[in-house]
Amino acid sequence: MIKKILKWGSISLGALVVLSIVLNTLMSEEDKFENAQYGNNIKVMSALCKTNPNLMIDGKSAKSILEGVKKDMSAKFIALIQSNELDEAEDLYDNGLVTTADGRDVKTILDKALSKAKAERKAKREAEKKAEADEERKADEERKMKREAKAEAEKRAEAEEIRNRPMDYEDFIIDYDTLVGQKVKVKGFLLAQGGMMNFLYARPGTVSAIHLDFTSLSRELRKKALKGCSRGCSGTIIEGIVGNVNYQKGIKVTGIGAE
Numbered sequence: 001m002i003k004k005i006l007k008w009g010s011i012s013l014g015a016l017v018v019l020s021i022v023l024n025t026l027m028s029e030e031d032k033f034e035n036a037q038y039g040n041n042i043k044v045m046s047a048l049c050k051t052n053p054n055l056m057i058d059g060k061s062a063k064s065i066l067e068g069v070k071k072d073m074s075a076k077f078i079a080l081i082q083s084n085e086l087d088e089a090e091d092l093y094d095n096g097l098v099t100t101a102d103g104r105d106v107k108t109i110l111d112k113a114l115s116k117a118k119a120e121r122k123a124k125r126e127a128e129k130k131a132e133a134d135e136e137r138k139a140d141e142e143r144k145m146k147r148e149a150k151a152e153a154e155k156r157a158e159a160e161e162i163r164n165r166p167m168d169y170e171d172f173i174i175d176y177d178t179l180v181g182q183k184v185k186v187k188g189f190l191l192a193q194g195g196m197m198n199f200l201y202a203r204p205g206t207v208s209a210i211h212l213d214f215t216s217l218s219r220e221l222r223k224k225a226l227k228g229c230s231r232g233c234s235g236t237i238i239e240g241i242v243g244n245v246n247y248q249k250g251i252k253v254t255g256i257g258a259e
Contacts, residue, residue, distance in 0.1 A: 029055055033062055042070060042098070073098040077106065081113050089113070166237045166259070169202035172210060176249050179242040186210065186251065187259060190236035192225040196246055198253075200238050211250035212238060225256060235259040 027035070029048055033055060036044035045066045048055060055062035077098040080089035092098045093106050166187035172179065188210070189201040199209035214222050229236070239255035 030057055033057055033065075042066070042073065045069065070098075077109075081109060084113075084117065086110075086113055086117055169200070169210070172242075173208075173249065176242065182242055183240070183254075184242055184251070185237055185239045187235065187237050190225070190229045190233045190238065190256070191231075192222075192229040192233075194222075194226055198225070200236070200251070201232075204232055204234065210238075211245035211248040213240075213245045213250060213252045216240070216252055216254055217256070221256060233258075 029052055033045060033048050034057060035041075036048065045062070049062050049066055053063070057065055073092065077089055077092050080086070080092070089110060093110050098106050164185065166185040167175075169186065169188045172184065172186045186200060189204050189206075190199075190212075191201065191209070192198045192212075192214075196211070196213070198212040198214050200212055201209045214225065217225075235258055237257040237259060238251055238253055239257065240251040240253040242250075243252055244250055245252065
């Protein structure tokens with residue numbers, strides 16, 4: 001009956017509630033059944049069929065209508081379960097709109113589906129957590145590799161800088177035995193007099209000197225050294241291979257520079 005009234009025009013919700021209460025006391029069992037059918041209220045429909053087993057609605061058995069509604073709601077419930085729309089399926093159960101589905105207890109089906117969904121959510125959270133941890137671990141490893149690579153590069157650069165840095169005269173004399181055969185740079189006071197009379201002193205006026213072998217230098221470079229440093233050149237950088245020259249601590253010179 002309410003369904004028919006709604007077709008007549010609009011009506012406020014409050015008025016509809018009052019009207020429903022009034023009409024419910026006046027309605028016949030047929031109208032009550034139709035209202036329940038309109039809302040898929042299986043509980044009310046079942047109660048009316050139990051009170052009046054021979055109840056007919058528009059020439060149809062109320063029982064058969066009830067079974068049809070049950071079947072429809074059962075199908076809807078199963079479809080919601082299968083599509084994982086569990087909130088709506090739970091609403092159907094909580095509101096008593098479905099009691100059995102495929103001959104099985106609805107609560108059992110719902111509990112099983114909810115339990116499965118809970119397990120899937122948990123597994124998903126754990127997978128996401130693991131993925132985040134793996135990603136963070138990977139990022140940590142990459143950062144560590146970058147730090148180590150940077151440190152190694154800085155170490156190599158420092159070692160290269162040290163190798164290219166001219167040694168003091170005193171360091172050369174002290175470390176001579178470990179330097180033999182190595183290429184070095186030593187800074188000091190150069191005195192070039194030709195032949196095997198070429199020496200590198202710590203500073204002007206000192207007595208001890210590093211003996212220098214110029215035989216590997218070009219003629220032009222030897223001439224330049226003789227002309228420019230026959231009386232000595234301060235701040236000279238000698239580059240060459242460490243080894244005995246004239247049976248003394250010396251350098252087989254490969255290059256001459258200045259600070």
